[in-house]
Amino acid sequence: MSRTEVSEMKQIHQPIPLGTLIGRELRNEKVEKPTVKYGQAGLAKKGEDYFLTKPDYQRVPGDPSTSFSVFAIFDGHNGVSAAIFTKENLLNNVLSAIPQEIGREEWLQALPRALVAGFVKTDIEFQQRGETSGTTVTFVVIDDWTVTVASVGDSRCILDTQGGVVSLLTVDHRLEENVEERERVTASGGEVGRLNVFGGSEVGPLRCWPGGLCLSRSIGDTDVGEFIVPIPHVKQVKLSNAGGRLIIASDGIWDALASDLAAQSCRGLPAELAAKLVVKEALRSRGLKDDTTCLVVDIIPYDHPVLPPTPKKKQNLLSSLAFKKRSQSSTKGTSKLASVGAVEELFEEGSAMLAERLGKDFPLDSNSGLFRCAICQVQQPPGEGLSVNSGPFFSPASRPWEGPFLCASCRRKKDAMEGKKPTTRSVIS
Numbered sequence: 001m002s003r004t005e006v007s008e009m010k011q012i013h014q015p016i017p018l019g020t021l022i023g024r025e026l027r028n029e030k031v032e033k034p035t036v037k038y039g040q041a042g043l044a045k046k047g048e049d050y051f052l053t054k055p056d057y058q059r060v061p062g063d064p065s066t067s068f069s070v071f072a073i074f075d076g077h078n079g080v081s082a083a084i085f086t087k088e089n090l091l092n093n094v095l096s097a098i099p100q101e102i103g104r105e106e107w108l109q110a111l112p113r114a115l116v117a118g119f120v121k122t123d124i125e126f127q128q129r130g131e132t133s134g135t136t137v138t139f140v141v142i143d144d145w146t147v148t149v150a151s152v153g154d155s156r157c158i159l160d161t162q163g164g165v166v167s168l169l170t171v172d173h174r175l176e177e178n179v180e181e182r183e184r185v186t187a188s189g190g191e192v193g194r195l196n197v198f199g200g201s202e203v204g205p206l207r208c209w210p211g212g213l214c215l216s217r218s219i220g221d222t223d224v225g226e227f228i229v230p231i232p233h234v235k236q237v238k239l240s241n242a243g244g245r246l247i248i249a250s251d252g253i254w255d256a257l258a259s260d261l262a263a264q265s266c267r268g269l270p271a272e273l274a275a276k277l278v279v280k281e282a283l284r285s286r287g288l289k290d291d292t293t294c295l296v297v298d299i300i301p302y303d304h305p306v307l308p309p310t311p312k313k314k315q316n317l318l319s320s321l322a323f324k325k326r327s328q329s330s331t332k333g334t335s336k337l338a339s340v341g342a343v344e345e346l347f348e349e350g351s352a353m354l355a356e357r358l359g360k361d362f363p364l365d366s367n368s369g370l371f372r373c374a375i376c377q378v379q380q381p382p383g384e385g386l387s388v389n390s391g392p393f394f395s396p397a398s399r400p401w402e403g404p405f406l407c408a409s410c411r412r413k414k415d416a417m418e419g420k421k422p423t424t425r426s427v428i429s
């Protein structure tokens with residue numbers, strides 16, 4: 001942009017001083033970077049819901065052009081310690097799994113696997129404390145127009161876009177509703193069934209035994225089987241420059257309100273008010289049966305005060321059909337809806353197998369000659385037999401130098417999550 005063009009812009013948009021614009025250009029920050037506004041509301045029944053809002057976190061400290069935002073909800077059960085521990089440690093554990101000093105695009109590409117590493121590391125660290133509580137996690141990273149959501153459990157995140165299309169960015173890890181997860185848990189040695197009350201009749205939702213948890217994934221839950229895994233479903237999408245609204249909430253909202261109703265109930269309102277209205281709407285239909293927490297996050301085109309209201313049309317189907325997909329995504333069975341094209345899907349993966357989630361290029365550190373554990377980031381010398389490829393469960397032992405590499409304790413965790421006891425290793429190969 002020339003200096004003349006900049007002055008012309010100044011005449012049209014008085015509030016932006018010329019110096020600010022030039023400063024942005026010098027810092028290579030695009031003027032079209034969106035604004036993020038958010039609001040939170042909630043009502044406690046048990047006091048086990050926690051949330052995290054970090055609207056302006058700098059990847060490179062002191063450099064505002066590297067800022068991104070994090071929003072998360074942690075719905076605890078069987079106590080609050082897992083929710084609090086995860087709130088305090090997860091972000092750092094995710095960030096420590098991304099190499100320093102890489103560009104924005106590389107950072108965004110590394111993020112899905114760093115989220116997997118961070119979730120598993122946080123779970124291992126919490127379980128070492130010997131406490132038994134557990135928590136759902138829905139963890140949202142917003143960097144410019146790119147939204148990355150990682151989740152375990154049933155606290156949903158939905159996306160409402162300008163076309164009036166509501167999309168689910170999470171998967172509900174509930175045994176009752178998720179056949180794939182039931183099969184995984186059963187194959188890993190868990191039993192899935194309902195509670196047997198006196199007299200032999202079965203009540204309530206499907207649960208996993210031992211433990212009796214209704215969820216198939218969580219952080220914590222030390223006393224439930226290791227097949228209740230902390231490996232998140234991760235979805236990464238890029239919004240159009242029209243922006244969009246995220247509604248992140250615990251199941252207290254979603255048990256009362258369908259996703260498209262939640263989105264419709266607050267369209268056109270600023271985020272703070274929208275969050276209050278969603279909670280109010282959920283309570284109106286169901287009463288306060290559970291902890292109810294809602295975060296509304298608007299990703300707004302630069303210089304727009306609020307998202308413009310969307311006309312309420314019948315086409316507001318809850319659907320992932322609106323995504324324009326890239327070939328690298330591994331999700332099966334999702335079709336396209338070319339007429340919308342508002343949201344580009346960059347990545348989606350929900351496998352509970354670490355081998356499919358961590359990538360192979362966790363490198364040998366050229367300075368120290370050490371391998372780095374892909375989960376906990378501990379460094380170790382090569383030749384200790386710790387490559388995931390060196391054992392019978394990952395790819396062939398003929399390529400033991402190929403990553404990802406896991407330290408002994410993260411390797412034990414991996415095998416336990418897959419229902420493979422160390423003593424049975426030689427049998428399965």
Ligand SMILES: [Zn+2]
Nearest residue numbers: 373376407410
């Ligand atoms: Zn490790």
